Amino acid sequence: MQARLLLEDGTLFIGKSFGAEGELTGEVVFNTGVTGYQEVVSDPSYYGQIVTMTYPLIGNYGISRDDFESLVPSIHGLVVRRYEPIPSNWRAQYSLGDLLKEHGIPGISDIDTRMLTRKIRQKGTMKGIITTSAKSVEELQAMMAAVSVEELHNQVASTSTSFLYHNPGVNERIVLVDFGAKNGILRQLNQRGCDVVIVPHDTTAEEIRRLNPDGIQLSNGPGDPKDVPHAVQMISELLGEYPIFGICLGHQLLSLACGADTEKLKFGHRGGNHPVKELATGRCYITSQNHGYAVTEASIAGTELEITHINNNDKTIEGVRHKKYPAFSVQYHPEASPGPQDNNYLFDQFLEMIREHKQQNPKRSRQAEIMAAAKGEL
Structure with a gap:
């Protein structure tokens, strides 16, 4: 079946269709990863986007139940040069095309993805529509025009959990604020025995306090960080009270809460091969990234933040740390294993920060509070 991709320009x-029939509109972006298409398709940070894979062969190792970053794919379309409908991999349970069909996501293959990528690099990300219908170009342009950029970029509420839930552990209690969290973040915390409580994006500071956490993890998520001002307010209220670690969107939200600013990048950073320099050691890490916004360097000067990491390609900010409070963040995904384990140390740093904070700020244990209340001391 024929499929078409129309850009707003x-x-x-x-090309050829290999996903669901119909049409979907989204922001057209590109990902430079050689592998990891299943993680890309299921990453909530891609909500509302039509993703172009720059590597030419996609689908060859199929889909496995163990590689999802969320249970429901979030993209609005997938663009590839060559699609392989018959995967060759002992772990494969079904094909990429079957996954897209199951969730109503169109895919298009057999187009010049190099030309498309160059166009995005030159002109920046833009809206597009994938269709398998016989609608005219004029009709498709009208459909694209009816979808506003604001609608495409206000996505956190659609990807965040709508209710609180608990993932028990025996060590530190971490409140994971879900702005569209990848499973990998929860997996890293679980591996360290953390007692994790996952909460919705609009959870207030007071509601988090009632959970009595040892630390707060700010997750990744889609869209513009300025679309979730309630999260910025929550972070600003808890800053200094609890250790905080932000990833991707969480990094941008922490920076906004500290008085910094963000801006939209021309075509963003998406892929598993982005070099990031850690300023303290001079070491370069290969990182996995997926974001269209970045913290501006000029806005850091008037804050209590210091830059800890920079992107070796374009020198954008990749990490910050608060000078006074136990809080830090990175723009990239340390849980995504591009190294494959090079960046996991950040979770260990977070837990070490929590332990130092608890030593410097001892609290009554929950049992001690109960006993004190019974004696009338509270």
Whole structure:
């Protein structure tokens, strides 16, 4: 079946369909990863986006139940040069095309993805629509025009959990604020025995206090960080009270809460091969990234933040740390294993920060509070 991809600048690509029939509109972006298409498709940070894979062969190792970053794919379309419908991998349970069909996501193959990527690099990300219908170009342009950029970028509420839930552990209690969290973050905390409570994006500071956490993890998520001002307010209220570790969108939200600013990048950083320099050691890490916004360097000067990591390609900020309070964040995904384990140390740093904070700020244990209340001391 034929499929078409129409960009808002009028460029039309004609290829083959390998996903669901119909049409979806989204922001057209590109990902430079050689592998990891299943993680890309299921990453909530791609909500509302049509993703172009720059590596030419996609689908060859199929889909496995163990590699999902969320149970429901979030993308609005997938663009590839060559799609392999028959995977060759002992772990494969079904094909990528079957996954897209199951969730109503269109895919298009057999187009010039190099040309498309160059266009995005030159002009920046733009809206597009994938269709398998016979609608005219004029009809498709009208459909794209009816979807606002604001609608495409206000996505956190659609990817966050709508209710609190508990993932028990025996060590430190971590409140994971879900802005569209990847499973990998929870997996890293679980491996360290953390007692994790996952809460919705609009959870208030007071509601988090009632959970009596040892630390707060700010997750990744889609869209513009300025679309979730309630999260910025929550973080600013808890800053200094609890150790905080932000990842991706969580990094941007922590920076906004500290008085810094963010801006939209021309075409973003998406892929598993982005070099990041840690300023304290001079070491370069290969990182996995997926974001369209970044913290501006000029805005850091008037804050209590210090820059800890920079991108070796374009020198954008990749990490910050608060000078006074136990809080730090990174723009990239340490849980995504591009190294494959090089960046996991950040979770260990977070737990070490929590332990130091508890030593410097001893609290009554929950049992001690109960006994004190019974004696009338509270």
